[in-house]
Amino acid sequence: MNKSKASVATGMLLAGILLIYxxxxxxIKPSLKNYFNYHEIGQDAVxxxxxxxxxxxxxxxxxxxxxxFEGLDGHTHTFISSTYFDxxxxxxxxxxxxxxxxQRGNPEQAMIDSFWGVILSNGKFLFVGCALxxxxxxxxxxxxxxxxxxNK
Numbered sequence: 001m002n003k004s005k006a007s008v009a010t011g012m013l014l015a016g017i018l019l020i021y022x023x024x025x026x027x028i029k030p031s032l033k034n035y036f037n038y039h040e041i042g043q044d045a046v047x048x049x050x051x052x053x054x055x056x057x058x059x060x061x062x063x064x065x066x067x068x069f070e071g072l073d074g075h076t077h078t079f080i081s082s083t084y085f086d087x088x089x090x091x092x093x094x095x096x097x098x099x100x101x102x103q104r105g106n107p108e109q110a111m112i113d114s115f116w117g118v119i120l121s122n123g124k125f126l127f128v129g130c131a132l133x134x135x136x137x138x139x140x141x142x143x144x145x146x147x148x149x150x151n152k
Contacts, residue, residue: 013143019136023129044104046072047113052092056080063091069100071107081112 050069057063062085068078085091092098102110 016136016139023133045101050100077107
């Protein structure tokens with residue numbers, strides 16, 4: 001392989017690795033963080049019925065519900081959900097009930113109890129991140145396979 005082809009291959013390899021990295025940073029890492037936070041509550045989970053009293057609309061992300069519920073301590077707690085809902089198909093209506101979960105004794109850390117909501121809370125970012133990582137992986141594998149074919 002001559003020097004210019006080696007430079008192109010090295011550049012493509014680095015571009016593929018960067019695409020994988022940025023895909024991970026953009027979407028996959030935040031989704032996994034939300035997933036582990038969801039399961040961290042796990043065994044000590046307390047569930048409560050809550051009402052949506054408002055929400056923030058964001059064209060890029062969706063809607064972000066504002067929720068209130070009564071905890072085991074008898075106090076009313078409010079939070080803004082970290083989960084965005086796709087505003088085209090699934091924003092909860094104001095006044096609608098949702099189920100929340102929190103760790104016993106820690107209602108300040110409550111979240112809407114929705115497995116897919118937690119995993120897909122980054123919605124479009126998850127799709128874009130997976131697409132970037134997938135494309136980066138294809139580029140890396142293509143460069144490596146071309147290098148292996150040249151060596152045979």
